[in-house]
Structure formats: C-alpha cells, structure tokens
Amino acid sequence: MTREEILNDLKDRFKDDIIDVFDKSPKRVYIEIKPDSIVRFAKYVFRDLGARFNIASGVDTRQHIEILYHFIIEEINLLISLRVKLPKSKLEIDSLAPTIEATNWIEREIHELLGVNFKGHPDLRRLLLPDEWPEGVYPLRCDYQEWDENAIRDRGV
Amino acid sequence: MSLKLKALLKSPWVFHLSTGSCNNCDIEILDCLTPRFDIERFGMLLAGSIKHADVLLITGSCNRQSVVRLKRLYEQIPKPCLVVAVGECALSRGLFIPSYNCPVPLDKIIPVDVYIPGCPPKPEAIIAGVVKLIEKVKAGK
Numbered sequence: 001m002t003r004e005e006i007l008n009d010l011k012d013r014f015k016d017d018i019i020d021v022f023d024k025s026p027k028r029v030y031i032e033i034k035p036d037s038i039v040r041f042a043k044y045v046f047r048d049l050g051a052r053f054n055i056a057s058g059v060d061t062r063q064h065i066e067i068l069y070h071f072i073i074e075e076i077n078l079l080i081s082l083r084v085k086l087p088k089s090k091l092e093i094d095s096l097a098p099t100i101e102a103t104n105w106i107e108r109e110i111h112e113l114l115g116v117n118f119k120g121h122p123d124l125r126r127l128l129l130p131d132e133w134p135e136g137v138y139p140l141r142c143d144y145q146e147w148d149e150n151a152i153r154d155r156g157v
Numbered sequence: 158m159s160l161k162l163k164a165l166l167k168s169p170w171v172f173h174l175s176t177g178s179c180n181n182c183d184i185e186i187l188d189c190l191t192p193r194f195d196i197e198r199f200g201m202l203l204a205g206s207i208k209h210a211d212v213l214l215i216t217g218s219c220n221r222q223s224v225v226r227l228k229r230l231y232e233q234i235p236k237p238c239l240v241v242a243v244g245e246c247a248l249s250r251g252l253f254i255p256s257y258n259c260p261v262p263l264d265k266i267i268p269v270d271v272y273i274p275g276c277p278p279k280p281e282a283i284i285a286g287v288v289k290l291i292e293k294v295k296a297g298k
Contacts, residue, residue, distance in 0.1 A: 130221040139257040151260035155249050 003076050006049060014041055030068075032083040038069070039094045045071050045080060046100055053102045054079070058110040060142045065091060065114055069103075086116065095121035113140040161237055162294055165211045168200030169291075171241075172210035172234070176227055176263075178217030181277040182244035186214065194280045199287065212239045215269075218246035220258040224266060231267045239290060240269045243283060245276040 001009070007029065011018060017037035022030040033041050045051045051071035059066045064085040071080045086093060095118035096103040107118045108127040115138040118124060126133070137147055146153075175183050189196040190203065204210040207230050219227065231240075242263055245251035253259045263269060271293070273286035 128222075130225075133221070144257065146257075148260050152262060152265060153254060155254070156262075 001049075001076075003078055006073070006076075006078070010045075013044070017041060027077055028079045028081070030081045030083050032085070035084050035086055035093050038082065038084055039096060039099060041082060042069060042071070042096055043099050045082070049073060050075075051080065053100050056103060056106045056110065058114045058116065058140070060114060060140060062142050064088065065116060067093065067110065067116065069096070091115055092117045092119055094119050097121050112138075114138055115141065159237070165237065165239075166291055166294055168202070169211045169239070170202050170204040170209055171212045171214050172204050172207050172230075173214050174216070174227065174230060176215060176217035176223040176247070177220040177259075178244065178246055182216035182246075185277045185280055185283065186216070186243065188280045189283050194284060196284060196287070199284075199291065201287070207233050208235065210234055210238070212241060214241045214243060215247050215263060216243045218250045218253045218256070218259045219261065219263050219266065220256075221260065224261070227266065239271075239294070240267060241271050241273065241286065241290065242269045243273045243278060243286075245274060248272050248274055251276065 020032040054070040271290040
C-alpha cells in the first residue's frame with residue numbers, strides 16, 4: 001500500500017478512535033488516538049500493516065503525560081507516531097507488552113521514570129533506577145524535587 | 158618511598174572502570190594503548206581483573222547503580238593503589254551535576270590521586286597526567 005492508502009485506511013477503520021492526524025512530513029505522521037483504543041490500533045498497525053515497533057517515548061507536558069509509540073513501515077519509509085495523552089489524575093493505559101514483546105522494557109522504563117501504570121503488563125518491575133530509590137518519586141516529571149539529603153550539587157569551588 | 162610503591166611504579170597495571178560514561182573517554186584511553194601513543198613504554202598494561210591491578214582508572218559520572226560496584230571494586234584492589242579520574246564527568250560530573258542519578262562526585266566516594274580534565278581528554282593529556290602521577294609518587298609526596 002502507498003502512504004495515502006494507509007492513512008485513508010486508518011482514518012476509515014478507526015474514525016471513532018482518532019482524535020487528530022498531524023501530517024508533518026512525507027516521512028512522518030503523528031496520529032493522536034484515545035487511550036482506550038491503543039491496543040486495537042497498535043495491533044492493527046503492527047500485525048496487519050507490517051510495521052516495526054521502533055520505540056516509545058514519554059513526555060511530561062504539565063497538563064498531560066504524553067506517550068508516543070513510534071512505528072515504522074519500512075517498505076514506504078513512513079514513521080507513524082501514535083500519540084496518547086493521559087490526564088495527570090488518571091495515569092493508566094493498557095499495556096502493549098502482551099501483544100508486542102518489544103514494548104516490555106520501554107513500558108517498564110516509562111513506568112518508573114514517569115509513573116504511568118500499564119495495565120496488564122506481565123512484569124512491571126523497575127528497570128533502571130536503583131533499589132533504594134523511594135516509591136512514588138518520578139524523576140522525569142516536571143515537578144520532581146530533590147529528595148536525597150546527601151546529594152552534593154555544587155562544584156566545591 | 159616505600160618499597161611497595163617503588164615496585165608498583167615499575168610496571169603499573171591499570172584496571173579501567175567506566176561508571177556510566179558516554180564512552181568517549183574510554184575510546185581515548187584505548188587510543189593510549191595503541192602503537193601511536195603506546196603507553197606501554199611506561200610499563201602500563203590493562204589488567205583483566207581488579208585483583209591484578211595497581212591503578213584504578215575511572216571514567217564517567219558515578220550514577221547510583223555504579224557507585225555500589227565502584228565501592229566493591231575499591232575494596233578488592235590490592236593496596237597501596239593509585240586512583241586516576243579521567244574526564245570531566247569523573248572530576249565534577251560535568252553537565253550531569255543536577256542529574257537525579259548522579260548524587261555525589263567521585264572524589265567524595267574514594268580518594269583520587271590524579272585528575273585528568275577534558276571532555277574527552279586527548280591521549281597526550283592522559284599520558285601527561287599519568288607521567289605526573291608517577292613523578293609525584295617518586296618524589297614521595
């Protein structure tokens with residue numbers, strides 16, 4: 001399928017789930033979707049369109065926490081970023097890890113650094129942070145405060 | 158100068174430890190070992206095990222996970238030993254000073270004998286630093 005066919009197909013098939021489509025460049029398109037439909041949408045892009053899961057990224061935009069799942073369709077060199085906005089009051093989303101194994105570790109990382117709860121994840125342990133890191137402190141949030149009293153933050157000169 | 162230190166200076170074996178660096182300093186250290194710079198003319202060899210080493214050479218900004226390993230390695234190195242910090246991250250953590258993951262600089266964790274600044278330091282700077290370290294120990298300071 002060509003680029004236009006794929007985009008029209010997605011728009012027809014998921015017209016209730018898509019909030020916004022931002023066509024950034026010939027190689028890149030951002031599709032904002034509802035958080036509830038992420039599993040169905042990602043499954044279709046991954047299984048039926050033959051896309052490769054590249055990476056997911058999480059951003060704290062103060063109003064929301066955004067998760068972007070980047071999929072690449074290599075035959076036509078198109079990078080589809082699925083954007084999901086989660087409200088700060090309810091940081092929950094269905095996990096993609098049972099469907100796409102490659103999302104397992106990046107979801108663990110987003111979970112520990114931004115505090116998003118991935119429902120249905122098989123193994124939501126910490127990935128990078130040390131064991132003594134306190135619960136409920138998420139370092140990549142905008143409102144992160146220094147908690148370690150022994151930390152030295154000057155150069156000593 | 159004690160006999161132990163004198164014996165150590167003849168051919169110091171170096172253990173190279175990266176505590177979370179970007180690998181640029183590590184590449185420059187490997188450069189020193191190549192024939193172009195040839196740090197082996199000072200008798201220096203890379204040791205595969207910390208228990209064979211005389212010099213602990215550290216790069217990187219000491220993040221929370223690697224500080225535990227660093228302390229464990231420092232306990233295992235035969236004493237007397239020398240500690241060399243290479244690169245801006247190991248010296249003062251560089252731009253990672255406000256990072257949540259790098260709470261304490263290296264020289265507040267273990268005593269450091271020589272600092273080699275640069276981001277990354279050139280092989281010439283590393284050799285100069287090491288030679289200064291040898292001179293310093295020889296002079297008995």
